[in-house]
Amino acid sequence: MPKLDYLGRTTIPKVIRDTLSLEPEDELEVKLEGFRIVIEPVLNKCRICGEQTEHKVRNIPVCKKCLDWLNGSRAKKMG
């Protein structure tokens, strides 16, 4: 059973990492739900609004809504 170390770190069992195809340096969101600690991979979440998305820009998940918004504000700046 994984334990917390003195810095508050723990290990996600290999079988779980393999099931979710988690790699070193993948981002994880840690949330508290009642007395449960929920660790959720942020693999397919838009880095701007947090919506689930399959859309990526240079391998970074960004949903189409935010991409349109970014393109819109860039177009405005350029006049």
Ligand SMILES: [Zn+2]
């Ligand atoms: Zn978004």
